[in-house]
Amino acid sequence: MRRQALINAAIVAIGERGSLDVTMSEIAGRAGVSPALAHHYFGGKEDLLFATMRHILAELGRDLRSAVEGLAGSARLRAIIGVNFSSKQFRPEIIAAWLAFYVEAQRSVRLRRLLRVYARRLHSNLVFALKPLLSATEAERTAEGIAALVDGLYIRRALKDGPPDAASAIALVEDYLKLKLEGSGNA
Amino acid sequence: MRRQALINAAIVAIGERGSLDVTMSEIAGRAGVSPALAHHYFGGKEDLLFATMRHILAELGRDLRSAVEGLAGSARLRAIIGVNFSSKQFRPEIIAAWLAFYVEAQRSVRLRRLLRVYARRLHSNLVFALKPLLSATEAERTAEGIAALVDGLYIRRALKDGPPDAASAIALVEDYLKLKLEGSGNA
DNA sequence: TTTTCTTGATTGATTGGTCAATCAATATTA
């Protein structure tokens, strides 16, 4: 319970500052405990941040699983896209955290591995849903395109540039998907 | 000359560490001067980093201008895309710097403004080239799509995920562009 | 030409502040 409170505090703190450059004191203070307690529970700052990212990924994973349950074909694809821009995920704090963790991943092997696992899972999900609709190579490429678009829209949201609202972000990605599915017919 | 050396050293240092969390000492040392000199020339760390980002943007701007010179239509669009993935721009150090500055921009108004100017310029360039080929709204949306794709591919490159080489990145974006241009006919 | 002045470049050493981490001590719970 304390762990959970500290992780939530970390997300809020990271979201506000827009980077991982937050102090243990601030996180602990936000959770209403002393800095020393944060060390007691997590061992060190790096571990707390790692646990925070893992928590974000775990929630996203849960959302994804429940969103695609029972769906197939293009409905499944739209569900995958929708989750990434759901009001729970496509929030300033979460986006700022993503961005900050991407940067940190360049230093930390552990963190990079964690992010890689998530990226692969998203990729598999996309390819799996695309396989019945496109050729194998086109399914791969389209999955990469969708993933890149999602990442790009996240960044642009963080900078408050580009399409600011989830609706147009979804529209943009779905438009891409539609073109790819149509295009395979005449190409 | 000293300024230039310090800026170059900053880019290398940022690229290696993968974040702006580099010390003045390291940058100065890399440039073969004392930390105090870096302060003498730039005033402070923030100013040095700001100048570094401005330098990166200025070079990109120069590359862009010379690449599109005299071109129009889809050739111009392909040139814009190509510049972003040229061997000079699509390098690990530069990409790491971009990512790091994106994060820092959430804190620094100055930096955010700088990045915003660049983003707008890219957007205008894209829309200008797309206007003759698509409706106004579709040109806007396509420009946003391309920009998001480029950002996304940059991120994925930073994490060494997704299409690692410039060639497939270009292919992905050009494929998107092609679909949009074709699609406008039958849609 | 030599000497003195002036200025910008450059450095080493220092300072002040920040922060993660530790630890000893106290409270709470089982």
Added chain:
DNA sequence: TAATATTGATTGACCAATCAATCAAGAAAA
């Protein structure tokens, strides 16, 4: 009592920024 939770205070490291002092070079004056 034993174990766990929790804190305040402290330590040690790191780093940006400052500053006084040197150095090199060129301008002015003799």
